[in-house]
Amino acid sequence: MEASGQNTKEMRLQEALRETLRYEMARDPRVFVMGEDVALFGGAYGVTRGLLQEFGEGRVRDTPISEAAIVGLAAGAAINGLRPVVEIQFCDLLPLCMDQLVTHAARYHYMTGGRISVPLVVRNKYGTRPGGGPSHSSCNHGAFIPFPGLKIIAPTTPADAKGLLLSAIRDPNPVLCFEGHLLYGVKGPVPEGDYTVPIGKAAIRRPGKDLTIVTCGGMVLTVDQVAQKLGEKGVAVEIVDLRSLAPLDTETILASVAKTKRAMIVDEGPVIGGLVAELVAVIQEHLFSDLKGPVARVGAAPIPPPHSGPLVDAMIPSVERIEAEALRIIGA
Amino acid sequence: MEASGQNTKEMRLQEALRETLRYEMARDPRVFVMGEDVALFGGAYGVTRGLLQEFGEGRVRDTPISEAAIVGLAAGAAINGLRPVVEIQFCDLLPLCMDQLVTHAARYHYMTGGRISVPLVVRNKYGTRPGGGPSHSSCNHGAFIPFPGLKIIAPTTPADAKGLLLSAIRDPNPVLCFEGHLLYGVKGPVPEGDYTVPIGKAAIRRPGKDLTIVTCGGMVLTVDQVAQKLGEKGVAVEIVDLRSLAPLDTETILASVAKTKRAMIVDEGPVIGGLVAELVAVIQEHLFSDLKGPVARVGAAPIPPPHSGPLVDAMIPSVERIEAEALRIIGA
Amino acid sequence: MLDPIQRKEMLRTMIKVRAFEEKLTDLYQNKAMFGSTHSYRGQEAIAAGVCAALAPGDLIASYHRGTGHLVAKGADLYKLLCECMGRADGYSKGRGGKMHMGDLSFGFLGNTGTVGATVPFATGAALAAQIRGSGEIAISFMGDGAMNQGVVHESMNMAGLWKLPVIYVVENNLYAMTVSLEKSVAVKHLAERAAGYGFEGKTIDGNDADLVYEETSKAADKARRGGGPTLLECLTYRWDGHFGGDPGTAYRKREEIEQWKGRDPIRRLKEKLIAGNELTEADFDKMSKAAYAELEEVASKAVASPLPAAKAEVDDVFARE
Amino acid sequence: MLDPIQRKEMLRTMIKVRAFEEKLTDLYQNKAMFGSTHSYRGQEAIAAGVCAALAPGDLIASYHRGTGHLVAKGADLYKLLCECMGRADGYSKGRGGKMHMGDLSFGFLGNTGTVGATVPFATGAALAAQIRGSGEIAISFMGDGAMNQGVVHESMNMAGLWKLPVIYVVENNLYAMTVSLEKSVAVKHLAERAAGYGFEGKTIDGNDADLVYEETSKAADKARRGGGPTLLECLTYRWDGHFGGDPGTAYRKREEIEQWKGRDPIRRLKEKLIAGNELTEADFDKMSKAAYAELEEVASKAVASPLPAAKAEVDDVFARE
Numbered sequence A, B: 001m002e003a004s005g006q007n008t009k010e011m012r013l014q015e016a017l018r019e020t021l022r023y024e025m026a027r028d029p030r031v032f033v034m035g036e037d038v039a040l041f042g043g044a045y046g047v048t049r050g051l052l053q054e055f056g057e058g059r060v061r062d063t064p065i066s067e068a069a070i071v072g073l074a075a076g077a078a079i080n081g082l083r084p085v086v087e088i089q090f091c092d093l094l095p096l097c098m099d100q101l102v103t104h105a106a107r108y109h110y111m112t113g114g115r116i117s118v119p120l121v122v123r124n125k126y127g128t129r130p131g132g133g134p135s136h137s138s139c140n141h142g143a144f145i146p147f148p149g150l151k152i153i154a155p156t157t158p159a160d161a162k163g164l165l166l167s168a169i170r171d172p173n174p175v176l177c178f179e180g181h182l183l184y185g186v187k188g189p190v191p192e193g194d195y196t197v198p199i200g201k202a203a204i205r206r207p208g209k210d211l212t213i214v215t216c217g218g219m220v221l222t223v224d225q226v227a228q229k230l231g232e233k234g235v236a237v238e239i240v241d242l243r244s245l246a247p248l249d250t251e252t253i254l255a256s257v258a259k260t261k262r263a264m265i266v267d268e269g270p271v272i273g274g275l276v277a278e279l280v281a282v283i284q285e286h287l288f289s290d291l292k293g294p295v296a297r298v299g300a301a302p303i304p305p306p307h308s309g310p311l312v313d314a315m316i317p318s319v320e321r322i323e324a325e326a327l328r329i330i331g332a
Numbered sequence C, D: 001m002l003d004p005i006q007r008k009e010m011l012r013t014m015i016k017v018r019a020f021e022e023k024l025t026d027l028y029q030n031k032a033m034f035g036s037t038h039s040y041r042g043q044e045a046i047a048a049g050v051c052a053a054l055a056p057g058d059l060i061a062s063y064h065r066g067t068g069h070l071v072a073k074g075a076d077l078y079k080l081l082c083e084c085m086g087r088a089d090g091y092s093k094g095r096g097g098k099m100h101m102g103d104l105s106f107g108f109l110g111n112t113g114t115v116g117a118t119v120p121f122a123t124g125a126a127l128a129a130q131i132r133g134s135g136e137i138a139i140s141f142m143g144d145g146a147m148n149q150g151v152v153h154e155s156m157n158m159a160g161l162w163k164l165p166v167i168y169v170v171e172n173n174l175y176a177m178t179v180s181l182e183k184s185v186a187v188k189h190l191a192e193r194a195a196g197y198g199f200e201g202k203t204i205d206g207n208d209a210d211l212v213y214e215e216t217s218k219a220a221d222k223a224r225r226g227g228g229p230t231l232l233e234c235l236t237y238r239w240d241g242h243f244g245g246d247p248g249t250a251y252r253k254r255e256e257i258e259q260w261k262g263r264d265p266i267r268r269l270k271e272k273l274i275a276g277n278e279l280t281e282a283d284f285d286k287m288s289k290a291a292y293a294e295l296e297e298v299a300s301k302a303v304a305s306p307l308p309a310a311k312a313e314v315d316d317v318f319a320r321e
């Protein structure tokens, strides 16, 4: 399981994903990769580079621009015994394959009385940034949690990227993997060999006694900066990196908040509905009388992701905004 | 605005919707209706019956089974000056047109710098019931609130059905209208003539001082039964019928909870993420210190909507389950 | 061409399919079911003809009007009927009803109530067969209305591109619910669309079981030999309304319905067999009685079978493996 | 056929389109933009030829490779360039960038970055024209890759069914990002798909502005007369990479690129005009200089223009009207 004494190698998150695909494709002939530009070009973000050469056209396929069929064919292949890993170029395109994913693939195991399962991984990129704009830089990772039958992961570190993706490929259920646009290039140590991180387990990125901040993906790095600055001001922040958005690791979250008695949710996505609201709801449900104040939430402003830099800066939680909010609820 | 001294006529919710369409189509030549089986047959639930005969094939169109294009063409027609009202036969099909709706129609006004607006109404039916099953009886009305640019209404009474639908047709933005399967046949007084209910305003269905229950759609009727039983036990429940899910009328909700100091959210849909979680989050955010206990939530079990009666009964909140939960949080 | 014994088997299957539909309608009218039915009566030659051409390992995906395909592919009638009735012994434990099942033990990839939604599943199953080289082919049954769903277009394009071993069987019964074909498409034959995906499309008489068998066999051979997909548009008609409660006469002329009933696929095969001295009226009556008797027996057992317990099965949403 | 003056105008438009693209590339390379570019160089004859055939009230919908269409349709270069650069004076106030704009004042229905997503918008705009009887037609520009999106299929079917006044202009530049046409479809000409929707499809040389104009005019007349849609597959090639950062050589042979550059649509029209004694080299140079000079001026103004304020414009999400 977790990296215990395993040798590690320093690499980018993008490489960690690639190594994981190579590793599992070599180990399990049922695994194959399909998506737009994934074969000859190696993927819009280079994650699948080299796989075509290593595993051939049968198992590494460029597809037409047909998101619904990419996910639908993958589900069909999964039903018939394979382990597809498909790439959807960015999360803004998930609505195009949403019917196949949430109404069919995700419900199939339950609705067939458990006779059929759909081991399917849908990788996609997310993240609002200057130049992306309204159709290319959404953060809808939090919007899929109301749909039963879907597992959702969002790795922050290269090690988790490997461990979670490997777990996802081996999971008998559909797993949606959100990869942060700005995280692909981030380096970190990655355990070699067979390394998995269980889906549904969060990680404490930083221990602290005064305030719990629950977040995920790229925001973990932003929040870590906040924690450092607050540390200098004598406020000890505990950071919970969700890693899995569905199922949520409420145990770890609640244990942390039970200790700090103050909680704040920070996310790149909208605070309305979805993940952020769910975290607030769960915490107040279980720890209402322990809490020193309401659970705070800091997230993206409720607007479509804009193109221009200043507009994006105003939309996405900044170190300053998060710190100010943290100080406010600490009452410092 | 609200029915003030207007003459009313007793009719089914289904008829109220039909009368509204007739009224506005006669008044505004820009309004037209399109969808599967809406013309010759008058709609799967009879809502559009007679419109073809009255307004002709140009403005009342049967379509092929193409949900994405139905919404996409409607959006294009709206951009070019018309006021489309389309019918999607049930909410399980919304994922098929979700890209057109949330990524394009809903973002268009903002993303064009306000140059273009998309006055579009997408009517659809929702509701989990025996015999519907996993692809025909979802309750995803709560899952669309994280997406900016979309207004969402869910009328409970025939009068609101008229008032909200008329407001929706006249609204310059895309409006998603959720119609409860079991509500179509429910009768009530409907103001005649030009009657609108503002989008974004909830209604107090029943005043009470001990507990606020926030709900919407068909659940309002179930919760009313609960309130009656609790009334006999001396517990005065205040029922807030949301009527609009986006934008949410937080003012009315918070005013009620500020008075009762206890809140419970009840919904036919999943409690995870979406609408229910949002309501919990908003209330605890603003009224944390006034609340006598955590905001409770009662909703559908996190499973796909099943086919068989007993399974549905176990999934959807019942009078008994809601009452028990209410008594628990009242501490009675 | 099938030999006499096989053709009689095909006839027996058609009778069984119809008997099942009529029993379902019974049960629906007697309020013994949750939800409704989508009667397959009138289209029996397609399910029977297609399935007669398949090898045991071959796969089928179905749709809302799917019970006929299941019976023809060899589903267990008790489990099937129980599922239609929302009983615990059903294929899906009562969770899915007639529109939501799946069981690979008899090559059934599944069906759903969303028009067109299983077309990519069948196509993807064929992709798996190609990648693995396992030799099975997949049948994708769909109605004419499904041809206008985006995902069906996308799937067929990928199947043509990769020469996947899949056969698209479009059961063109001239109506999508209440909307007639002329109000749904501007093309004369839906089969013409196959050209746009780079494979062959044929429009055939879907009420001629022998023909459906022949064309499916050809397409299956081609698919197995790596020749890629085929679209078979089978012209047919549903005798009954779209669903249980629909008389089917608000949008269809009575004459049209009668005309098509005159083209009864069962009677057609029966008469051909009798004309060829391969069947007697007596044989036919025996077959019929046997089929209806079997249904009676299965139905009485299903009616007496338990409903699922009233519990939310949250632990069964995810596969554990 | 256009008269000499009009053809020179068309040439002028093509030069302007190219000048704009080259200026954008400049700005991109000088990091003066947010995000990237999708160069239209090599495809100028399509935007210019199509727009030359339109009446003032006609509408166009565009896609990610859309700046060429906007310039040809008469967009304000300053507002357009500002938007590409995310400036406050841009068409979308910097919110949309080059892929997300719309302004009916010059008949521009809009573009988005989702492949195929504006095809239903153009189709729906044509539906509005038909219902209202207002006489305008709509052009739906798209790349070859869009032909494999479900919603495009659904839209074309409805357009054929209802004979909507829309023209689908498929700019087939042989690649969808890095995936070649042969790896995307199994059909030889994308235009063949139109038959499946009941209207005419033609494959034409998209680098011949005169021809594009002619075919668009015919299709436009047909559409105005109630004859329904036409699909024009315009064969062409993008000279540059898919986006600013892409050299475009990882998936395309250099010879292929050079070959197509030899078919320069601007030079072709220029030489035809010169051969017909309707243009001199000097005229051409004057046109060019003027176009590039105009771009320089616009660009310097745009570069000096303000960025939007750093505020979340939550009040601008909903239209108030």
Ligand SMILES: Cc1ncc(C[n+]2csc(CCOP(=O)(O)OP(=O)(O)O)c2C)c(N)n1
Pocket (backbone or CB within 6 Å): B036, B065, B067, B089, B093, B096, C064, C065, C113, C114, C115, C116, C142, C143, C144, C145, C146, C149, C173, C175, C176, C177, C242
């Ligand atoms: C995507 C989708 N849209 C609409 C519906 C509602 N609906 C159920 S069956 C049907 C008609 C299907 O017609 P066809 O595909 O020809 O099959 P048939 O019923 O004629 O066998 C419709 C519109 C649905 N189930 N799925």
Ligand SMILES: Cc1ncc(C[n+]2csc(CCOP(=O)(O)OP(=O)(O)O)c2C)c(N)n1
Pocket (backbone or CB within 6 Å): A036, A065, A067, A089, A093, A096, D064, D065, D113, D114, D115, D116, D142, D143, D144, D145, D146, D149, D173, D175, D176, D177, D242
């Ligand atoms: C629905 C969708 N899928 C994928 C993408 C990513 N993407 C952007 S452009 C492009 C290729 C488009 O090719 P084509 O339609 O031929 O237009 P071209 O770029 O060649 O002009 C892709 C795959 C997208 N923007 N939208």
Ligand SMILES: [Mg+2]
Pocket (backbone or CB within 6 Å): C143, C144, C145, C171, C172, C173, C174, C175, C176, C177
């Ligand atoms: Mg049909």
Ligand SMILES: [Mg+2]
Pocket (backbone or CB within 6 Å): D143, D144, D145, D171, D172, D173, D174, D175, D176, D177
């Ligand atoms: Mg292209």
